[in-house]
Amino acid sequence: xxxxxxxxxxxxxxxxxxxxxxxxxxxxxxxxxxxxxxxxxxxxxxxxxxxxxxxxxxxxxxxxxxxxxxxxxxxxxxxxxxxxxxxxxxxxxxxxxxxxxxxxxxxxxxxxxxxxxxxxxxxxxxxxxxxxxxxxxxxxxxxxxxxxxxxxxxxxxxxxxxxxxxxxxxxxxxxxxxxxxxxxxxxxxxxxxxxxxxxxxxxxxxxxxxxxxxxxxxxxxxxxxxxxxxxxxxxxxxxxxxxxxxxxxxxxxxxxxxxxxxxxxxxxxxxxxxxxxxxxxxxxxxxxxxxxxxxxxxxxxxxxxxxxxxxxxxxxxxxxxxxxxxxxxxxxxxxxxxxxxxxxxxxxxxxxxxxxxxxxxxxxxxxxxxxxxxxxxxxxxxxxxxx
Amino acid sequence: xxxxxxxxxxxxxxxxxxxxxxxxxxxxxxxxxxxxxxxxxxxxxxxxxxxxxxxxxxxxxxxxxxxxxxxxxxxxxxxxxxxxxxxxxxxxxxxxxxxxxxxxxxxxxxxxxxxxxxxxxxxxxxxxxxxxxxxxxxxxxxxxxxxxxxxxxxxxxxxxxxxxxxxxxxxxxxxxxxxxxxxxxxxxxxxxxxxxxxxxxxxxxxxxxxxxxxxxxxxxxxxxxxxxxxxxxxxxxxxxxxxxxxxxxxxxxxxxxxxxxxxxxxxxxxxxxxxxxxxxxxxxxxxxxxxxxxxxxxxxxxxxxxxxxxxxxxxxxxxxxxxxxxxxxxxxxxxxxxxxxxxxxxxxxxxxxxxxxxxxxxxxxxxxxxxxxxxxxxxxxxxxxxx
Numbered sequence: 001x002x003x004x005x006x007x008x009x010x011x012x013x014x015x016x017x018x019x020x021x022x023x024x025x026x027x028x029x030x031x032x033x034x035x036x037x038x039x040x041x042x043x044x045x046x047x048x049x050x051x052x053x054x055x056x057x058x059x060x061x062x063x064x065x066x067x068x069x070x071x072x073x074x075x076x077x078x079x080x081x082x083x084x085x086x087x088x089x090x091x092x093x094x095x096x097x098x099x100x101x102x103x104x105x106x107x108x109x110x111x112x113x114x115x116x117x118x119x120x121x122x123x124x125x126x127x128x129x130x131x132x133x134x135x136x137x138x139x140x141x142x143x144x145x146x147x148x149x150x151x152x153x154x155x156x157x158x159x160x161x162x163x164x165x166x167x168x169x170x171x172x173x174x175x176x177x178x179x180x181x182x183x184x185x186x187x188x189x190x191x192x193x194x195x196x197x198x199x200x201x202x203x204x205x206x207x208x209x210x211x212x213x214x215x216x217x218x219x220x221x222x223x224x225x226x227x228x229x230x231x232x233x234x235x236x237x238x239x240x241x242x243x244x245x246x247x248x249x250x251x252x253x254x255x256x257x258x259x260x261x262x263x264x265x266x267x268x269x270x271x272x273x274x275x276x277x278x279x280x281x282x283x284x285x286x287x288x289x290x291x292x293x294x295x296x297x298x299x300x301x302x303x304x305x306x307x308x309x310x311x312x313x314x315x316x317x318x319x320x321x322x323x324x325x326x327x328x329x330x331x332x333x334x335x336x337x338x339x340x341x342x343x344x345x346x347x348x349x350x351x352x353x354x355x356x357x358x359x360x361x362x363x364x365x366x367x368x369x370x371x372x373x374x375x376x377x378x379x380x381x382x383x384x385x386x387x
Numbered sequence: 388x389x390x391x392x393x394x395x396x397x398x399x400x401x402x403x404x405x406x407x408x409x410x411x412x413x414x415x416x417x418x419x420x421x422x423x424x425x426x427x428x429x430x431x432x433x434x435x436x437x438x439x440x441x442x443x444x445x446x447x448x449x450x451x452x453x454x455x456x457x458x459x460x461x462x463x464x465x466x467x468x469x470x471x472x473x474x475x476x477x478x479x480x481x482x483x484x485x486x487x488x489x490x491x492x493x494x495x496x497x498x499x500x501x502x503x504x505x506x507x508x509x510x511x512x513x514x515x516x517x518x519x520x521x522x523x524x525x526x527x528x529x530x531x532x533x534x535x536x537x538x539x540x541x542x543x544x545x546x547x548x549x550x551x552x553x554x555x556x557x558x559x560x561x562x563x564x565x566x567x568x569x570x571x572x573x574x575x576x577x578x579x580x581x582x583x584x585x586x587x588x589x590x591x592x593x594x595x596x597x598x599x600x601x602x603x604x605x606x607x608x609x610x611x612x613x614x615x616x617x618x619x620x621x622x623x624x625x626x627x628x629x630x631x632x633x634x635x636x637x638x639x640x641x642x643x644x645x646x647x648x649x650x651x652x653x654x655x656x657x658x659x660x661x662x663x664x665x666x667x668x669x670x671x672x673x674x675x676x677x678x679x680x681x682x683x684x685x686x687x688x689x690x691x692x693x694x695x696x697x698x699x700x701x702x703x704x705x706x707x708x709x710x711x712x713x714x715x716x717x718x719x720x721x722x723x724x725x726x727x728x729x730x731x732x733x734x735x736x737x738x739x740x741x742x743x744x745x746x747x748x749x750x751x752x753x754x755x756x757x758x759x760x761x762x763x764x765x766x767x768x769x770x771x772x773x774x
Binding site: 009011013015019040106121130135137138165169170174176344345365368 | 389390391392394398402417430493500521523524547548560621627628631635642678731733736752754
């Protein structure tokens, strides 16, 4: 009686993450070469830029440079206006901005062969990425990340998202970009705080996947703190490479429960939210790494010496390792709600990555709150010793 | 100086389109078997139903039956409420409904391992599909199409969408469902208009891909008009099979410009919009098929006899073959704007499917408006002869 038809197909996704300096210099043909390679006979392709207001402020000539670039190279038609949106969580917290970008895609006639390019930090890329993914069921999306964090991590991956009722990234899709362009000139104007903040994802990926990278971070911590650009470029490229590898070798659209790249993130997401995003994502991840590393040590999975190396590196790079909201009084401490929200976001089953060595992560399905309390107390003590 | 990392991966998508009768009868284990096969150890999966108000009216016991079904089979936990939304273009025209469904996904704690099931016509499935695709970056989506049109065409594919500023399907994604369940009991309560309306997509797919299916339609037109259910089930299954084949053998997420399945659709989309959706999609597609078939005949691509067979079949099934808005006065006739909108939706290059035989489509990149005018006049004359 019952009968069925079977559907089965695969979709291939390909894109490059480019590293350059001065993307919109007339002498730099990289972006134009990319657009030229994808020219379609008989079609006038367009490009619309969405620009992070903070980046526009730090680079007052940027809009003029973009205009001059597309005057010089007429491969694609630049939309009449460059769209400015605020950076940080503000753009993700208000559904207005996503709708505003979708509106401009409509207004400027950006179609499925045209481009929405976003220049900015992770939040602007996450928001514009969602707009691009749903308008016309997906217009081509170019990402131009401007922070350490977005150049080495969020900007090179396949996810976008905005917040919904204070739930981080509740709305989003998996939508690989057409290309990513990492331009190191954007890094030179970052505040010290943003320069530092993005390095926590590199520490994270080193801890769970790449022990040699962790050694390199220890060796180069001083140069990184001193804002040496070539050293930072190396960090970004190695971190981005690990991130891309992880996506392609695993479960790119996360149909399962595993999220090994989210080491240190369950508490980080919650801390950001509890502090109304006054603690940045990178800062929160550094504290989350500290907490779950000490926890891994208390469980006996890594040695005291390894825990010390991790905490030392975080401190040498200038990270805070704990926060008053990380002090757990009892089982109903607000931070612990983060475990439940993480469980729900993953899809019902808690999967947390802990460490079994520097360079090696391991998934577990529960956290012992008393041990977490002990870990947070230990962190507080370590922090007091430094101060 | 320039350097890059290459990303490349494939994602496999699989789902079944089931055919059944009485999906929520306690004696029918099909849905429960599906849910049971996908049970995940240690996780309480949930299911939230979104139901087309029109279907709820025609099937007053449906909500009770769903409740009884999930009382009997406790494989997954039924959300406390069944969410009702209006059917037809209304649900797609107002962004409120998409947001409302996303809200309920949040309220009932539907996570990435839980299900949003939608029961209804194509519009409800399109809207709920988008909600499911973006909440948590995609919760599992089950489609239960209730009309001929959604069971044979839109409901079995990989697209979702809502309208935006009167542009049809401007916002949407490509998101394959977890499964589709076609229940023929829903067909028994359709109005004659809806029963008929959905058959135009079957005629379309027969014309461009399956000449034998067209012969079958000619042979069975009387039974189809007389609402013979087994005959309709055959039509639906054959049409759905052709649709699924097309998706997997072509360009499932439509990265190119070709849209061969959209034969007859450029004018249909515009006609729906111009009549404020008083002409249904299926009715508009029938008229669009008539127009592009006569146009194919005038170009000499198919014979007079073939044109006559197509028009005869449409008329025998009870379709109108033209509409006052299809009368083209000059180059600025509103219907012709549909060519431009179709071009933009495809991405800059017009690609229209015409016929070279019954059962064989061919893509062209332009339409001659004077020949279109002639085609519309010929249709009007044919229509007058019938009346």
